[in-house]
Amino acid sequence: MDPDALAARKISLLMELRKWGVSDRRVLAAIECTPREVFLPDFLHARAYDNVALPIECGQTISQPLVVGVMTQALDLGDHNPRCLEIGTGSGYQAAILSKLCRRVYSIERHRELFLGAQRHFKALHLTNIVARRSDGSRGWPEQAPIDRIIVTAAAVDIPPVLADQLAEGGVMVVPVGDIYGEQQILQVRRTQDGFDHQSILSVRFVPLIEGDAEEKGGEKPSEIV
Numbered sequence: 001m002d003p004d005a006l007a008a009r010k011i012s013l014l015m016e017l018r019k020w021g022v023s024d025r026r027v028l029a030a031i032e033c034t035p036r037e038v039f040l041p042d043f044l045h046a047r048a049y050d051n052v053a054l055p056i057e058c059g060q061t062i063s064q065p066l067v068v069g070v071m072t073q074a075l076d077l078g079d080h081n082p083r084c085l086e087i088g089t090g091s092g093y094q095a096a097i098l099s100k101l102c103r104r105v106y107s108i109e110r111h112r113e114l115f116l117g118a119q120r121h122f123k124a125l126h127l128t129n130i131v132a133r134r135s136d137g138s139r140g141w142p143e144q145a146p147i148d149r150i151i152v153t154a155a156a157v158d159i160p161p162v163l164a165d166q167l168a169e170g171g172v173m174v175v176p177v178g179d180i181y182g183e184q185q186i187l188q189v190r191r192t193q194d195g196f197d198h199q200s201i202l203s204v205r206f207v208p209l210i211e212g213d214a215e216e217k218g219g220e221k222p223s224e225i226v
Helices: 003-019 025-032 042-047 065-074 093-099 112-124 161-165
Strands: 083-087 104-109 130-134 147-152 167-178 184-191 196-204 223-225
Touching (some): 003 025, 065 184, 083 093
Parallel strands (some): 083 147, 104 130, 147 167
Antiparallel strands (some): 130 223
């Protein structure tokens, strides 16, 4: 597609995100400078800046830009350059945006095809502060705990206790919670000295958070690429 047409659609999308409440300038700037078309199959490049979820490999989707913007904003990243854990790398689009807002992004994907594809995208865009692992995201990344921010791009029935335990005091987790086959709410979960506070941000529908590596074999160690 013509680059000028894509640029015009991106501007229109950013205006739409502002209209729907994505007001953090750093988040909007990160979305603006991240080429969504890179994370899509060639035949979908013309739709890269439509405000809709789009299909990718392994029966998954790249999230609607509004949802990406809302979830990223809800992480409350500020300007203190936190470390962030992402559960569900998918195409790598969300991790690419986070890489512009965080000191280090740790991302876990259970599907080998998606994991390898995301690595190619990160390399093509020279994103050197993302560390990705192909593993079971429901277990988190205990070696990096406690971690400042956690974002979960799959739905859980309740706030995942294993991931909550890996959150630093004062840290924030953003996670879709609810009926895995129906309506869910994106929750902003903040760890305090006394426990966890949370508030609902947006109604969504995500694929369920599934335990286990999609291609796990006995004795196989998680793949990891820096």
